Amino acid sequence: MYTTKAVYLDNHSTTPVDPRVLEAMLPYFTNTFGNAASRTHGFGWEAEKAVDDAREQIARLINAKSKDMVFTSGATESDNLAIKGVVEFYKDKGNHVVTAVTEHKAVLDTCRMLERKGLATVTYLPVDRYGMVDPDAVRRAITDETVLVSIMYANNEVGTINPIGEIGKIAREKGVLFHTDATQGVGKLPVDVEAMHIDLLSMSAHKMYGPKGIGALYVRSKSPRVRLTAIIDGGGHERGMRSGTLNVPGIVGFGKACELCREGMADEAQRVLRLRERLKDFIYAQLDEVYLNGHPVHRLPGNLNVSFAYVEGESLLMGLNGSVHPIAASASLPPIAVSSGSACTSATLEPSYVLKALGVGDDLAHTSIRFGIGRFNTDEEIDYVGERVVGEVRRLRDLSPLYEMAKEGIDLKSVAWQRD
Amino acid sequence: MAYSEKVLDHYSNPRNVGSFAKDEPNVGTGVVGAPECGDVMKLQLKISDDGVVEDARFKTFGCGSAIASSSYVTELVKGKTVDEVMKIKNSEIVHELSLPPVKIHCSVLAEDGIKAAIADWKRRRTTDTKAAS
Numbered sequence: 001m002y003t004t005k006a007v008y009l010d011n012h013s014t015t016p017v018d019p020r021v022l023e024a025m026l027p028y029f030t031n032t033f034g035n036a037a038s039r040t041h042g043f044g045w046e047a048e049k050a051v052d053d054a055r056e057q058i059a060r061l062i063n064a065k066s067k068d069m070v071f072t073s074g075a076t077e078s079d080n081l082a083i084k085g086v087v088e089f090y091k092d093k094g095n096h097v098v099t100a101v102t103e104h105k106a107v108l109d110t111c112r113m114l115e116r117k118g119l120a121t122v123t124y125l126p127v128d129r130y131g132m133v134d135p136d137a138v139r140r141a142i143t144d145e146t147v148l149v150s151i152m153y154a155n156n157e158v159g160t161i162n163p164i165g166e167i168g169k170i171a172r173e174k175g176v177l178f179h180t181d182a183t184q185g186v187g188k189l190p191v192d193v194e195a196m197h198i199d200l201l202s203m204s205a206h207k208m209y210g211p212k213g214i215g216a217l218y219v220r221s222k223s224p225r226v227r228l229t230a231i232i233d234g235g236g237h238e239r240g241m242r243s244g245t246l247n248v249p250g251i252v253g254f255g256k257a258c259e260l261c262r263e264g265m266a267d268e269a270q271r272v273l274r275l276r277e278r279l280k281d282f283i284y285a286q287l288d289e290v291y292l293n294g295h296p297v298h299r300l301p302g303n304l305n306v307s308f309a310y311v312e313g314e315s316l317l318m319g320l321n322g323s324v325h326p327i328a329a330s331a332s333l334p335p336i337a338v339s340s341g342s343a344c345t346s347a348t349l350e351p352s353y354v355l356k357a358l359g360v361g362d363d364l365a366h367t368s369i370r371f372g373i374g375r376f377n378t379d380e381e382i383d384y385v386g387e388r389v390v391g392e393v394r395r396l397r398d399l400s401p402l403y404e405m406a407k408e409g410i411d412l413k414s415v416a417w418q419r420d
Numbered sequence: 421m422a423y424s425e426k427v428l429d430h431y432s433n434p435r436n437v438g439s440f441a442k443d444e445p446n447v448g449t450g451v452v453g454a455p456e457c458g459d460v461m462k463l464q465l466k467i468s469d470d471g472v473v474e475d476a477r478f479k480t481f482g483c484g485s486a487i488a489s490s491s492y493v494t495e496l497v498k499g500k501t502v503d504e505v506m507k508i509k510n511s512e513i514v515h516e517l518s519l520p521p522v523k524i525h526c527s528v529l530a531e532d533g534i535k536a537a538i539a540d541w542k543r544r545r546t547t548d549t550k551a552a553s
Contacts, residue, residue: 312458314483318423318431342458342483351458363455399437399487401462401479402455417454418536 005334007381011207011302011374012156012184013339017253018209018375024256025211028249036246037237047248054255061258062182062201063192064218070238071251074215075183077231078202079106079150081217081242082179085228086148086200087120090177094145098176100125100133101357102160103152106202107181111150121145130295131160131358135167142174149178153185157341157354157370158294159303161189168197177226183207183215187261188269188300193218199226205250209375210257214250217241268375273301275373275382280304282386287393289406293341293360293368302373305341307364310403311396313342316369319392320385336385341368363412423484424518430488435495438477440464446474448541452532459486459526463493463533467541471502478533485523489513489530502538 008016028050036051038044052066059066072078087097099111101124114120123141127133133151142149149171154161164180171178179200182191186201187208193201201218205211219241220226234243261268283290289309308316320336341352342365351365360368371385397403402412423431439462440447446467453460459482466475476494480487492513497505513519513527 310481312482312486315431315487318484361456362458366455366458399434399479400481401451401460402481404439404462404479412455417456417460418452418532 007334007336007377007385009371009373009377009381009385010337010339011372011377012159012300012370013372014206014212015209015374016376017206017211018257018260020260021210021253021256025249025253028252032248034248036248037235047246050248050252051246054251057255057259057262058203058216059218061191061262062186062198062203062218063194064201065221067239068218068221070217070219070241071246072215072217072242073213073247074206075104075181075202075204076106077242078204078215078217079104079179079181080110081228081231082200082202082219083107083110083148083150084114084231085241086177086179086226087114088229089227090147091119094143094147095120096143096145097122097148097150098125098138098141098146099123099150100127100152100162102127102131102133102155102157102354103150104156104181104183107150107152125151127160127357129359130298131155131158131293131354132295132298133162133167135163135170138167139170139174142171142176146174146176149176151178151180153180153182153191154189154300154303155294155354156184157352158305158358159184159300160295161185161298161300164198165196168199171199172197177224184300187258187265188272188302190265193220199224205254205257208257208261211250211253214247214254216254269301272373272375272377275377275379276302276304276371278379279371279373279382279386280306282383283389286386286390291364293355293358304371304373306369306371307360307367308369308393309364309367310400310406311367311393313340313367313369315396316340316367316389316392317342319396320388333388334384336388338372339370341370342366426492426517427485427488427519430491430517431484434478434487434491436475436477436491437479439479440466440475440477446541448537448539448544450533450536450538450540452536453482453529455481458482459529461486461490461529461533463490463530463537465497465505465534465537465541467502467538473497473500473502473505482526482529483523485517485519486526486529488517489519489526490533492516493530493534497534502541505534505538508534 034043034047036047055066111122177199181202186203199220204215291307293305355365464477478490480490510527510531
């Protein structure tokens with residue numbers, strides 16, 4: 001449906017598989033198709049070798065031991081396994097978990113489920129106006145009952161990077177395990193499980209130019225040794241922490257993706273950051289009343305999350321999306337894929353809980369757009385997106401009664417709105 | 421989300437966008453919704469002395485369906501009497517634009533908007549009449 005000219009700027013959502021990753025995977029669908037757990041023949045041995053190599057590539061990216069990597073279906077499963085697994089295993093030690101309000105739903109909903117079942121009490125730490133967790137707040141929240149601290153590395157909506165090294169150090173001092181959902185950070189930012197005192201780490205291949213359906217949970221085996229109760233029982237694969245036949249092609253692709261990220265990280269971060277600043281500078285130069293959501297400096301290089309005041313996010317998406325719609329297609333403008341924190345784009349009809357946690361008002365949350373820039377975006381694409389965004393925002397502001405009122409000098413906060 | 425062709429048409433080519441001066445005689449203005457809720461519509465009707473809608477304008481902050489709903493009602497009301505306009509139901513908008521269930525509130529807002537505009541016109545006319553007598 002999309003033309004090849006479509007511009008994909010939703011790289012926090014997922015990324016395309018790098019052609020080099022695909023190439024590495026292909027033999028493992030057909031020729032080298034063995035079950036890595038088959039010990040009695042060459043097909044199994046070859047598959048096992050491929051998995052071992054990939055495990056090594058993945059572990060190296062985060063400075064972990066390869067045997068500490070447990071393969072899962074993705075970061076949601078990794079988060080579930082880390083949190084449920086620790087809470088269950090250490091239930092005699094305590095039942096308290098410390099996390100933050102801006103975590104991904106895979107963490108938040110897991111915590112809420114444990115609370116509902118009476119298996120854990122959870123402290124949800126607030127964040128500052130940039131979305132950052134205060135390490136001292138983590139320290140204060142830890143009690144004698146605390147078994148786990150779970151704080152994400154980089155936020156998926158606003159891109160804010162948490163000081164996980166400091167948080168890890170505090171947890172270690174207090175003798176509490178530290179889990180980080182590093183799904184958005186791994187492959188884009190340096191991660192070192194030793195230096196950062198990380199005990200458990202969730203990651204996912206498809207956020208880093210690998211295939212969907214494969215992820216990993218790093219589970220520290222030494223100093224301290226982390227124990228988990230499995231969620232999926234079966235053949236005792238992955239040190240008994242996650243049974244099930246290994247997804248060999250997926251794992252091979254994941255390994256290759258990690259290797260490519262490790263080799264290219266510094267250059268890529270710089271390149272992607274430059275593209276982001278190019279887009280940001282253009283938008284800021286052309287439009288008034290654009291507000292940055294998240295931290296100005298401590299954020300993912302590819303993340304730009306801004307609110308275009310007086311322009312509702314979904315209507316802007318509609319304008320940018322183009323070619324899935326017959327009319328825009330006839331105008332032959334390549335569509336642009338981005339996402340919004342507007343209520344209208346969520347299943348719950350509530351604006352983004354992450355923006356709310358940062359103290360962004362519902363009015364501005366409705367106008368937020370997330371641009372996720374990645375490996376395959378070009379200068380030409382960024383310039384095109386800048387032009388289109390500015391054009392659409394201007395058009396929609398001409399349609400907006402709020403922009404008109406603001407320009408007339410009316411304080412929108414003082415208006416007695418007629419709510420439905 | 422898939423939008424109907426009519427929603428896309430109104431979104432891409434909105435009808436009757438703009439504003440009448442609020443103090444213009446015979447203009448009724450309705451502003452409904454709230455920025456925190458993600459949609460605000462301003463609908464204005466220019467109504468003749470014998471109670472016929474001669475012209476209409478709108479400005480809308482909201483999703484594509486909200487923009488389309490308000491654009492469509494500005495077409496719908498023209499030439500209708502005040503009594504006829506007051507009988508317009510949101511279901512007509514839903515039907516015309518094929519709005520999905522999650523977007524029905526956009527049509528409700530548009531209906532509220534024209535009613536608020538008529539109420540404003542009536543209120544101002546009463547005040548004007550009083551002032552004149």
